[in-house]
Amino acid sequence: MDKSAEVSKSKIIEKAQEYLGVSYGFGNKNEIKTDCSGFTQQVFKEFGLSLPGSAALQSKYGSKVDLKDxxxxxxxFYRTYKREPSHVAIYAGNGQIIHASYRSKKVQYDDIDKRYYKQRFMYAKRLAFSEQNLSTKQN
Structure with a gap:
């Protein structure tokens, strides 16, 4: 990946960080809450990518990548209670994921090597972005 794309992709994490501490769950008019797939859906929507509303459906997008890459x-994508992906997180770099954690009931960072996640990991996917998606904030 060239340096400009790397810098641009950091905007994804900047957007994701805006959700840190948001409660896990489904919101109503008076409160903001999100589940894992709603979190990724909202973050990527800011960059013009429309993802479906479940981890299983989101897992059908993009191309598979090895953990080392x-x-x-x-x-x-993780298997938590089904055979298909039931949890999704965004890779934040430096061995960290950012996600809406059911266990902690909020959006937070976690270590990719944490035993819980290592045991449940299925695969990783890379979505296709254009430079326009990454450099222009969508409303």
């Missing part, structure tokens, strides 16, 4: 902004 992860780049900031890649999606990681």
């Amino acid at each position: 992860l780049q900031v902004g890649d999606l990681l």
Whole structure:
């Protein structure tokens, strides 16, 4: 990845960080809440990418990547209670994921090597971005 794309992909994490501490769950008019796939859906929507509303459906997008080749902004899929992907997180770099954690009930960072996630990891996917998606904030 060239340096400009790397810098641009860091904008994904900047957007994701705006959600740190947001409660896990489904919101109503008076409160903001999100689940894992709603979190990734909202973050990537800011960059013009429309993702479906479940981890299983989101896992059908992009191309598979090896863990050793992860780049900031890649999606990681986990098996938590189904045979298909039931949890999704965004790779934040430096061995960290950012996600809406059911266990902690909020959006947070976690270590990719944490036993819980290592045991449940299925695969990672890289979504296709144009430079326009990454450099222009969508409303």
